[in-house]
Amino acid sequence: MTIARVALPVAADSAFDYWLPAGLAIERGALVRVRLGRRALVGVVVDIVATTNVSPEKLQPVTAVVREMAALPADLLDLARFVSDYYQEPLGLVLAQMLPPFGAEPAALARPRAAASAQRLTSEGRSALPQELARAPRARALFEQWCNAPGALLTGDDIALLPSHLKRVLRRWADAGWIEEAAEPRQPSSGVPAGGRMLNDDQRKAVAAIEAARDGFAPFLLDGVTGSGKTDVYLAAAAACIARRRQALLLVPEINLTPQFAQRIADMLPGRCTVTLHSRLAAGVRRRCWRQAADGAADLVLGTRLAVFTPMPRLGLVVVDEEHDASFKQQDGVHYHGRDVAVWRARQRGVPIVLGSATPSLETLVNAERGHYRELSLPQRAVAPARLPEIEFFGSRDGAATDGIGGKLLAAIETRIERGEQSLVFINRRGFAPSLLCSSCGWQAGCTRCSARLVVHRDAGVLRCHHCGHAERLPRACPECGNVDLQPLGRGTQRLERALAQRFPAARIARIDRDSTRRVGAFATMRDRVEAGEIDVLVGTQMLAKGHDFPRLTLVGVLGADNALYSADFRATERLAALLFQVAGRAGRAALSGEVMVETDFPTHPLFRALSAHDYRAFARALQAERRVACLPPYAYLALLAAEAPKRDAVDAFLAAVHMTGRDIAGDECSAVEVFPPVPAVLARRAGMERGQVLAQSADRAALQRFLPRWRSAIAARPGRRVRWSLDVDPLGFA
Numbered sequence: 001m002t003i004a005r006v007a008l009p010v011a012a013d014s015a016f017d018y019w020l021p022a023g024l025a026i027e028r029g030a031l032v033r034v035r036l037g038r039r040a041l042v043g044v045v046v047d048i049v050a051t052t053n054v055s056p057e058k059l060q061p062v063t064a065v066v067r068e069m070a071a072l073p074a075d076l077l078d079l080a081r082f083v084s085d086y087y088q089e090p091l092g093l094v095l096a097q098m099l100p101p102f103g104a105e106p107a108a109l110a111r112p113r114a115a116a117s118a119q120r121l122t123s124e125g126r127s128a129l130p131q132e133l134a135r136a137p138r139a140r141a142l143f144e145q146w147c148n149a150p151g152a153l154l155t156g157d158d159i160a161l162l163p164s165h166l167k168r169v170l171r172r173w174a175d176a177g178w179i180e181e182a183a184e185p186r187q188p189s190s191g192v193p194a195g196g197r198m199l200n201d202d203q204r205k206a207v208a209a210i211e212a213a214r215d216g217f218a219p220f221l222l223d224g225v226t227g228s229g230k231t232d233v234y235l236a237a238a239a240a241c242i243a244r245r246r247q248a249l250l251l252v253p254e255i256n257l258t259p260q261f262a263q264r265i266a267d268m269l270p271g272r273c274t275v276t277l278h279s280r281l282a283a284g285v286r287r288r289c290w291r292q293a294a295d296g297a298a299d300l301v302l303g304t305r306l307a308v309f310t311p312m313p314r315l316g317l318v319v320v321d322e323e324h325d326a327s328f329k330q331q332d333g334v335h336y337h338g339r340d341v342a343v344w345r346a347r348q349r350g351v352p353i354v355l356g357s358a359t360p361s362l363e364t365l366v367n368a369e370r371g372h373y374r375e376l377s378l379p380q381r382a383v384a385p386a387r388l389p390e391i392e393f394f395g396s397r398d399g400a401a402t403d404g405i406g407g408k409l410l411a412a413i414e415t416r417i418e419r420g421e422q423s424l425v426f427i428n429r430r431g432f433a434p435s436l437l438c439s440s441c442g443w444q445a446g447c448t449r450c451s452a453r454l455v456v457h458r459d460a461g462v463l464r465c466h467h468c469g470h471a472e473r474l475p476r477a478c479p480e481c482g483n484v485d486l487q488p489l490g491r492g493t494q495r496l497e498r499a500l501a502q503r504f505p506a507a508r509i510a511r512i513d514r515d516s517t518r519r520v521g522a523f524a525t526m527r528d529r530v531e532a533g534e535i536d537v538l539v540g541t542q543m544l545a546k547g548h549d550f551p552r553l554t555l556v557g558v559l560g561a562d563n564a565l566y567s568a569d570f571r572a573t574e575r576l577a578a579l580l581f582q583v584a585g586r587a588g589r590a591a592l593s594g595e596v597m598v599e600t601d602f603p604t605h606p607l608f609r610a611l612s613a614h615d616y617r618a619f620a621r622a623l624q625a626e627r628r629v630a631c632l633p634p635y636a637y638l639a640l641l642a643a644e645a646p647k648r649d650a651v652d653a654f655l656a657a658v659h660m661t662g663r664d665i666a667g668d669e670c671s672a673v674e675v676f677p678p679v680p681a682v683l684a685r686r687a688g689m690e691r692g693q694v695l696a697q698s699a700d701r702a703a704l705q706r707f708l709p710r711w712r713s714a715i716a717a718r719p720g721r722r723v724r725w726s727l728d729v730d731p732l733g734f735a
């Protein structure tokens with residue numbers, strides 16, 4: 001009898017055995033349909049064997065083979081195994097994570113291609129469609145894809161592959177004038193050299209070094225100040241890789257924020273087949289892109305962290321842009337770090353990998369110091385006249401503060417408005433004010449389900465919890481003492497927007513945060529307006545910090561920077577530094593020089609001194625020294641076991657046992673591992689659940705890796721299912 005060992009998308013440590021009916025030919029990596037109890041599931045065949053321990057009467061058959069998906073190649077199965085072992089995640093869940101959504105529309109790819117012409121989104125469409133699509137998620141996904149496509153153009157092939165209900169939608173959009181026919185993008189014959197701008201000396205050297213290392217695993221840190229043209233290096237290296245008939249994989253932190261990227265690729269790699277992969281693509285499109293990568297038709301795969309799992313038979317180069325960015329780490333479901341998995345994959349496939357950043361993570365810097373990664377640097381800004389901005393500091397009690405905006409900053413904004421230049425005011429808090437306070441008895445509005453304050457959202461007239469989504473009406477009087485004088489405390493983006501509008505009534509002010517961009521396409525529209533010079537002052541959260549070139553932006557104000565300096569999270573200052581250096585890089589990127597004004601009461605903090613000197617490395621060195629003393633990453637390895645339950649007692653008892661078990665295992669044979677006593681989570685209560693955690697730490701990664709599977713299986717074997725828990729290996733922070 002032939003037995004298929006199938007990894008299923010369930011939280012189980014091992015694969016499940018099924019017998020293979022005669023006539024069903026399969027191979028390792030094939031996708032099969034099976035039953036588990038009453039559920040019909042799709043799993044991946046990880047092995048084919050002749051015997052099983054399952055008794056014959058219990059052994060079930062493989063129901064069918066999923067033919068619309070090719071079998072996963074062996075290197076992807078190995079990659080899944082690595083992720084499963086390293087991150088302590090069930091193999092079946094890891095494999096499920098790797099695959100695009102499938103099965104719902106199996107016929108989509110078999111259908112012959114109808115002759116459809118390319119369609120471009122019109123500007124009317126761009127402004128009218130967002131309202132139309134509020135309740136149509138699938139059409140909305142299509143619209144977003146359109147907004148982010150190069151030239152707002154979907155090709156005839158893209159359109160031919162859409163399911164029929166979306167094609168009907170398109171006919172309606174065409175009738176309304178929201179889309180129009182357009183010429184197909186040029187498809188020059190192969191062998192055309194990459195276009196785009198000329199590379200400077202540093203860029204050329206970097207590309208040559210990457211290309212010279214093409215025959216084996218070679219990790220590079222590409223360290224380039226903001227605006228130094230890292231993207232040109234990536235794309236030139238990709239072009240060289242593709243010219244050798246190999247595939248390039250380019251990972252970026254957030255694809256919806258970087259449509260310029262797709263445009264640059266189209267410009268620099270004309271005629272090459274580029275596919276995009278991220279979770280917000282329509283399922284059919286994502287399947288098609290995945291398959292084009294898997295069968296080798298795609299030359300370049302551009303995607304977010306999940307694209308690291310794309311099968312690519314001719315892989316020749318991996319690039320991770322903004323490698324320090326926290327969004328490469330998946331925080332829920334299967335915990336994995338896309339950048340670290342990318343490095344493993346490059347080693348597995350024996351190809352170069354480029355990690356690019358203006359503010360490299362400490363992990364990557366230490367790897368470079370130790371000689372594991374080779375460093376390439378781009379010290380100059382690519383556009384010749386652009387200079388690094390002046391950095392200035394002002395105190396939180398600076399002069400005539402208007403709703404929390406210092407007088408100096410207001411004066412600087414005024415000058416920009418007069419000159420017709422743009423300003424950006426940045427604060428990492430959305431809403432109107434982070435809290436509501438009774439001036440008489442000291443009551444503050446808190447969330448009943450979380451250990452957190454409720455945020456004032458004045459426009460909507462509500463108090464909202466940013467952790468669980470709970471919302472309630474703004475009270476007219478204090479629920480404790482009846483006092484009607486309730487004060488919004490602190491400042492958020494909405495409050496700043498209002499204050500600026502009052503101070504500069506003629507200025508065109510826009511706010512960009514999660515609330516203002518919730519409507520589909522709103523972000524793209526706002527970005528277009530900024531680029532077109534229709535905005536004078538932008539107020540927003542960190543959404544603004546990533547990858548945008550606004551040539552008329554000459555002033556950046558940063559408020560509330562001190563919040564992160566004394567945070568309980570050991571990575572908070574590193575993140576703040578990355579953010580400040582990025583934001584500073586936004587000012588004065590073209591011909592106009594820029595200025596950055598940071599509100600802080602600690603201007604001599606090493607971070608701010610380094611910022612003034614435009615010397616990220618100086619700050620990184622200070623931070624490295626701190627981490628080394630404190631035995632924190634990258635000088636130690638961590639695993640965080642987090643647990644939650646409705647009752648505090650249950651969490652505490654569970655974590656006490658988890659701690660004891662861990663200490664026993666560490667004491668027996670993993671003495672290099674230290675297991676710390678349980679502590680409440682930073683947010684001790686969220687959405688009605690009490691939360692806590694236990695940290696395991698070791699200076700020896702291998703020792704921690706030996707310890708973790710034993711610890712996890714001991715915890716999993718405990719009776720009692722009242723407590724939800726998860727293990728996060730290499731956590732980015734303490735939740």
Ligand SMILES: [Zn+2]
Binds near residue numbers: 438439443483
């Ligand atoms: Zn009161």
Ligand SMILES: [Zn+2]
Binds near residue numbers: 447449452466468686
């Ligand atoms: Zn809440």
